[in-house]
Amino acid sequence: MLPLFVVLPCRVIAGVPTIPRGVFALIKSGAPTGSSVLSNPDVDGISLREGWDAVNPSEDVYDWSYFDAEITKAKNAGKTVLIRVSDGGKSLPDWVRAASAAAGEPTFSFYETSAQGGAVITEPVFWAPTLLAKKAKLVAAFGARYDSNSTVAIVTCQFAGARNDDWNMPHGTTVDGIAPTDSSETSRWLAAGYTTVKMIDAGNQIINNTMAAFPSKPVGLAIGRTSDALDPQGVDYVAETVINTARAKWGNRMVATHNNMSEKATPLPLPGSFWSLIYDLRPAVGGQMLWFSYGDSTCRNAENGVPCDAATVLTNSVERAYEYGWNYLEIYNADIVGLPSVIHYAHGLLAQSSVTRASAVFTYYALSNPSTRQTALWYLRGPSFAQGVTGPTLPAGWALANTADFNSDGHPDYLLFNSGTRQTGIWYLNNGAFVASAFGPTLPAGWVPVTAVDFNGDSKPDYVLFNPNTRQTAIWYLNGTTYVSGSYGPTLPSDWTLTGATDFNGDGSPDYVLFNPNTRQTAIWYLNGGSFTGSVLGPTPPAGWILNGPVDFNGDGKPDYVLSNPSTRQTAIWFLNGATFASSAFGPTLPVNFSISSP
Numbered sequence: 350m351l352p353l354f355v356v357l358p359c360r361v362i363a364g365v366p367t368i369p370r371g372v373f374a375l376i377k378s379g380a381p382t383g384s385s386v387l388s389n390p391d392v393d394g395i396s397l398r399e400g401w402d403a404v405n406p407s408e409d410v411y412d413w414s415y416f417d418a419e420i421t422k423a424k425n426a427g428k429t430v431l432i433r434v435s436d437g438g439k440s441l442p443d444w445v446r447a448a449s450a451a452a453g454e455p456t457f458s459f460y461e462t463s464a465q466g467g468a469v470i471t472e473p474v475f476w477a478p479t480l481l482a483k484k485a486k487l488v489a490a491f492g493a494r495y496d497s498n499s500t501v502a503i504v505t506c507q508f509a510g511a512r513n514d515d516w517n518m519p520h521g522t523t524v525d526g527i528a529p530t531d532s533s534e535t536s537r538w539l540a541a542g543y544t545t546v547k548m549i550d551a552g553n554q555i556i557n558n559t560m561a562a563f564p565s566k567p568v569g570l571a572i573g574r575t576s577d578a579l580d581p582q583g584v585d586y587v588a589e590t591v592i593n594t595a596r597a598k599w600g601n602r603m604v605a606t607h608n609n610m611s612e613k614a615t616p617l618p619l620p621g622s623f624w625s626l627i628y629d630l631r632p633a634v635g636g637q638m639l640w641f642s643y644g645d646s647t648c649r650n651a652e653n654g655v656p657c658d659a660a661t662v663l664t665n666s667v668e669r670a671y672e673y674g675w676n677y678l679e680i681y682n683a684d685i686v687g688l689p690s691v692i693h694y695a696h697g698l699l700a701q702s703s704v705t706r707a708s709a710v711f712t713y714y715a716l717s718n719p720s721t722r723q724t725a726l727w728y729l730r731g732p733s734f735a736q737g738v739t740g741p742t743l744p745a746g747w748a749l750a751n752t753a754d755f756n757s758d759g760h761p762d763y764l765l766f767n768s769g770t771r772q773t774g775i776w777y778l779n780n781g782a783f784v785a786s787a788f789g790p791t792l793p794a795g796w797v798p799v800t801a802v803d804f805n806g807d808s809k810p811d812y813v814l815f816n817p818n819t820r821q822t823a824i825w826y827l828n829g830t831t832y833v834s835g836s837y838g839p840t841l842p843s844d845w846t847l848t849g850a851t852d853f854n855g856d857g858s859p860d861y862v863l864f865n866p867n868t869r870q871t872a873i874w875y876l877n878g879g880s881f882t883g884s885v886l887g888p889t890p891p892a893g894w895i896l897n898g899p900v901d902f903n904g905d906g907k908p909d910y911v912l913s914n915p916s917t918r919q920t921a922i923w924f925l926n927g928a929t930f931a932s933s934a935f936g937p938t939l940p941v942n943f944s945i946s947s948p
Contacts (some may be wrong), residue, residue: 368567368604368633368676369394369502371700372692373431373610375637375679378440379403382419386685387426391696394429394502395419396637396679399513400440400645405487407444413494429502431569431679434491436484437510437517441472444485449473454480455541459511459534459872460528468528469549474538475509476547485558492562503604503635506559507567508552509587515608516573516588516698535578537811545580545587552591560599569604569635570595583757587628588807597806598672601633601789601906608637610678611650612665617672617711617730619780624715625759628673628711632906635681638666643687659684660691665732667695674713674904676701711735714902714911714920715761715947716939717749724749724946725779726761727937731902734937738781747774752947753801755829761947762788764801764812773798773812774829790832792824802850802859802899802948804878813838814860815847822847824879839881849898850947851908853927862887862908864896871896871910873928888923888930898948911948920945 374386378398386392397745399415401912406412407695416432423430438461450456454477461468473480483846488506495501511517518753518800521534532540547909552570559568574587595603607627619625634690642659650666651657670678678699685692714727724740743749746769752761755775763776773789792798795818801810804824812825822838843866850859853873861874871887899908902922910923921938939945 363863366602368525368635369429370600370676372681372684372685372696373677374683375434376419377682378757379415379437380682381910382422383682383686385905389685389689390692391683391689391691392428393700394431394675396431396433396530398433400446401434401436401487402440402442404434405442405490406807407442408448408483409486409632409901410484411490411494414596418494420495420498424500428500430500431503431505432495432501433505433507433514434487434508434700435510435514436487437472437514438470438512439844440513441716441874444458445480446935448483449477449479452477452479454478457511457519457537457541458570459537460525461905470511470608472511474541475541476551478633478758479821482554482792488555488558490560492559496553496565503567503569504559505571505606506561508555508556508591509548509570509573509575510571510806514571516571518573518575520576520579522576522578538579543627545582547579548587549594553594555601556595557598558600559592560595566631567602568599569606570757571606571608572606572627573609585623585757585812586757588848589626589757589944593803593808594806596633600855604633604635604676605630605635606636607644608679609639610636610666612662612668612669613639613650613737614666614669614673616669617728617735618713622672622759626757629754629759631674631901631904634673635675635677635679635942638681638684641779642666643684655927660688663688663691664694667691667698671698671701677798685918686929690818710743712902713761714936714945715749715752716941716943717884717946718940718942719742719944720942722747724779725943728803731937732928732934740778740781741776741783746770749946750798755810757808764798766792766798768797771796787830789827796823797858799847800849804850804859806857813847815841819846819858822879836879837916838876838879842869845872851899852900853900854909855906861898862899866895869894881933884930887925887928890923893917894921897945900948911936911945914944915944918943 373394373396375396377947382395397419455474456471457474458471467682507514508517522530542728574584592605615622615624639914642650642663642930648655648657651662670726712729716725722743726737726910728740746767748763751764752765755762765774771792776786777784796814799815811827813872814823820841825835826833845865848864849862853860858877860876863872869890875883893914894912897911900911909925918939923933924931
C-alpha cells in the first residue's frame with residue numbers, strides 16, 4: 350500500500366495585474382526624463398530608480414519628490430512607469446548600517462566593480478534582522494505612496510543586491526586583500542554565517558512584504574546565480590526557489606527578471622546556462638539591457654567584442670529578449686535617443702501578444718525507439734522543428750517514462766522505469782548528453798510512473814503514478830531522487846488514462862489531463878495538491894490521433910495539447926485557452942519506430 354499523506358500546503362493566488370509590454374526607457378538614478386524620450390511614441394514606459402539613501406535619508410523620514418515629479422511627467426506623456434528603490438552598495442543609508450552594527454549583526458565586505466570606482470564596501474549580510482526590518486518599513490511606505498497610482502505599471506524588489514538594485518552575489522574564491530588576511534568573498538560569507546536557508550528566508554520575507562505593500566501591481570525580482578561553495582544544491586537554487594515559492598503563493602504577479610540582456614545571451618535551444626532558468630520561468634518574465642550600445646567604444650553588449658555596430662548589436666539583443674518571451678525590456682536612455690529606428694523595431698516586436706510570439710517559444714519532444722532503445726530530443730520553435738540531438742541509449746529492460754529537470758540545471762532529465770523490477774531511475778542530461786544517473790524509489794506492484802512535476806511547491810519534481818488495474822492515481826513527493834512521502838490522488842473512470850499533469854487554472858497546483866482512447870475525448874481534472882476539486886471536458890482529437898500530454902507551446906501561460914498519429918507519425922499542437930480549443934498547427938513528423946515519450 351502507498352503511504353498516505355493528506356496535509357498539503359495551501360496556495361493563495363492573488364489577482365494578477367497585467368505585466369507591462371514593450372520598451373521601457375531606463376533612466377539613470379535620480380536623473381530627469383528628457384522630453385525626447387517622453388515624446389517618443391515607441392517608448393512604452395519609463396524605468397525609474399532612486400537610492401534608498403535618497404528616499405529615506407533618516408528613519409521614518411521619506412522624500413518621494415523625485416518619483417512624484419517623474420511619474421507626473423510620464424502620466425502627462427501617456428507613459429507608464431516601472432519604479433524601484435536601489436538598496437545595495439552606496440545606496441544603503443548610513444543610519445541603516447549603524448542600526449545593524451548596534452545590533453551586533455555580521456557584515457560582509459567586497460569591492461565595487463571598477464566601473465563603480467573599485468572601493469571596498471561593507472554592509473550588513475542580506476539576512477540581518479535589522480536590515481530586513483528597515484527594508485520592510487521602506488517597502489510599506491513605498492506601497493502606501495504608489496500602489497494606487499495607475500501610472501505605475503510594475504515595481505521591483507531585491508534581496509541579494511550587494512552593489513545596487515540588481516542581483517549581486519559576490520562569490521569569488523581568490524584571496525583579494527580584504528580583511529581578514531587570506532580571505533576571499535566566499536570564505537567571508539561563510540564566516541558571517543551564510544546558509545542557503547537564510548538566503549531563501551530573506552528573499553521570501555522581502556517578496557511577501559512587497560506583495561503586501563503593492564497588492565494591485567506585478568512585482569519583479571532580478572535574479573542571478575550564487576556558487577556551489579555557498580549553495581551545494583546548485584548555483585541557481587536560491588533564485589529558482591524564491592521565485593517558485595512566490596509563484597505558489599502569488600501566481601504570475603511574481604515577475605522573474607534578469608538585468609543582463611545583450612547580444613551575448615545564450616541562443617535557444619539552451620545549452621544549460623543561467624539563461625535556461627529565466628526562459629523556463631515564462632510567461633511572467635522581463636528585464637534590462639546589460640549596458641548601452643550607442644556610443645559604447647568597448648562594445649560591452651557585442652558577442653564578438655570590438656569593433657561593433659551599435660544598431661546591429663541592439664537589434665540582436667532585442668530579438669534575443671523576444672525569443673526568451675520577455676514582456677518588456679529596459680533599454681538605456683542613450684540607445685533610446687541615439688538609435689530611434691531600433692527602438693521602433695523593438696516597440697513593435699515586444700508589444701506583440703503571446704500568441705503571436707509562438708514562433709519564438711522553444712519546447713521539445715523526448716522521443717524513444719522501443720526496439721533499439723535509442724532516444725532523442727527534438728527542439729521545436731512553436732510547432733516547427735528547430736534542432737534535434739541524439740540522446741543516450743537505454744539499458745535493456747528500461748523505458749523512458751517522461752522527462753523533468755531533476756537537478757535544476759535548466760536541462761530536461763530522463764525519468765526511467767523498469768517494469769520487471771519496478772525500479773525507477775533518473776538520467777541527468779546536458780542538452781541530450783548523458784552526465785550521470787541515480788536510482789529513484791521502487792514502485793509497488795501494479796503502479797507505473799506517468800510524469801514528474803512539482804506538486805508541493807518545493808521546486809523539485811514529484812512522481813505522478815497510475816495503477817491501470819484499480820484506476821487509482823498517486824503522488825510521490827521526492828527530495829531529488831529520494832522518496833519523502835505519498836498521497837493518493839483521485840481514481841479515474843473506466844477507459845480513461847492519465848497523460849500528464851500541469852496547472853490549467855493558474856492556481857499554482859498541477860491538474861490532471863485525461864484521455865479516453867475509445868471515444869478520443871479529453872478532460873482536465875482540477876486538483877488542489879492531490880485532491881479533486883472539479884473537472885471539464887476538453888476538445889476531442891480526430892480519429893487516429895492520440896493525446897501525448899500538455900505543454901505551453903506559445904508562451905501564453907496556458908497549457909496546450911501535443912497530439913500524434915501513430916499511423917502517419919504526424920504530430921500536431923492544439924493551442925488551448927483553458928480547456929477550449931483555440932487553433933492548431935501540424936508539428937514535425939516522427940522518424941519510423943519512434944514515439945513521443947514526453948512533450
